[in-house]
Amino acid sequence: MVIQCIFIGNTGVGKTSIIQQAISKKATRILPTVGVECQHYRFKETDLNIWDTSGLDNFHSLIRMFEKQCNSIVYVFDASSPSTLQSICDWHDELYDTRKKYFCICNKIDLSSSKEFETRITHLYPEIHFLESSIDITDNGKRLLQTIIEYSNQKDEDILTPSLPRSCCKIS
């Protein structure tokens, strides 16, 4: 089984840190991602190909091109920077496809609480699987990638369909 997943989110929210944490065990100094890079993670006979994107606007069309090939979309935002959640909502309003699995990682929960964000996301976007993350949590990256694999392997009928109007996730 092979899952293609793409990490999407503003620059600096921690996408590369999460992936590197899972793959190389210890967090090293992370260089900014330019464009799209591929990483690989294997768990319980499932291969996860991870496309790590740069959040720069210049790469919007590049991200769209890679996203089309993926069956799992992983949004990442920074709990201490609410505007990064708005960016996720904008991406999701543009990309949402009922055939794909969606995840939203609220990263940097060591800096700010995720509670309000979780309520908002799960209420507005029931099709998105909400996850918390912090570089300080033991095995953080692995736990997240394993959850993505397990949930991505679930049958489609287990996934909820949206019940609320879209585009209503404006951050105050």
Ligand SMILES: Nc1nc2c(ncn2[C@@H]2O[C@H](COP(=O)(O)OP(=O)(O)O)[C@@H](O)[C@H]2O)c(=O)[nH]1
């Ligand atoms: N406090 C805190 N900082 C983090 C966390 N995850 C990543 N960072 C830092 O955020 C910065 C940007 O991370 P990076 O992975 O390059 O973000 P990307 O642009 O989304 O790939 C780096 O300095 C990381 O060390 C976290 O959970 N908590």
Ligand SMILES: [Mg+2]
């Ligand atoms: Mg990066």
